[in-house]
Amino acid sequence: MTSKDVVLLRGVIPEDDAEPDVVEVILVNNDLAAEGGGASFSCTTALARIVMSNGNNGNPNLLAHEIGHVLGGLHPGDSQEEGFWVPEVGTVLDPSRSSHVPNPERNPASSRRQVRCAALTSTGEECCISA
Numbered sequence: 788m789t790s791k792d793v794v795l796l797r798g799v800i801p802e803d804d805a806e807p808d809v810v811e812v813i814l815v816n817n818d819l820a821a822e823g824g825g826a827s828f829s830c831t832t833a834l835a836r837i838v839m840s841n842g843n844n845g846n847p848n849l850l851a852h853e854i855g856h857v858l859g860g861l862h863p864g865d866s867q868e869e870g871f872w873v874p875e876v877g878t879v880l881d882p883s884r885s886s887h888v889p890n891p892e893r894n895p896a897s898s899r900r901q902v903r904c905a906a907l908t909s910t911g912e913e914c915c916i917s918a
């Protein structure tokens with residue numbers, strides 16, 4: 788499965804049919820190796836959705852990692868972008884780059900205080916962050 792396929796999968800549920808206040812999670816029977824196991828789209832918006840491997844044997848923190856992106860978190864060391872926040876190294880948003888390698892479990896208060904939940908507001912902004 789390619790990154791292009793993953794982008795197409797996010798559209799499997801038309802935006803008009805998306806449930807309000809729900810983050811759509813699309814599980815696929817593929818390791819999504821090119822995406823590091825998962826990808827998040829339309830982060831910080833009410834249109835947020837996640838496409839991730841259903842075979843995350845070895846990475847029980849992958850969904851938490853992707854939800855972190857939906858809540859506006861980037862990866863540690865990423866450049867700051869308006870509307871997003873950069874977490875500390877060694878936290879759940881540190882990418883493992885695999886559905887079989889666990890992301891760190893740590894989710895410190897410094898991250899939780901920065902969460903932006905626009906499932907709370909619809910801005911229509913798009914983002915795409917691979918695991």
Ligand SMILES: [Zn+2]
Nearest residue numbers: 882916917918
């Ligand atoms: Zn990531």
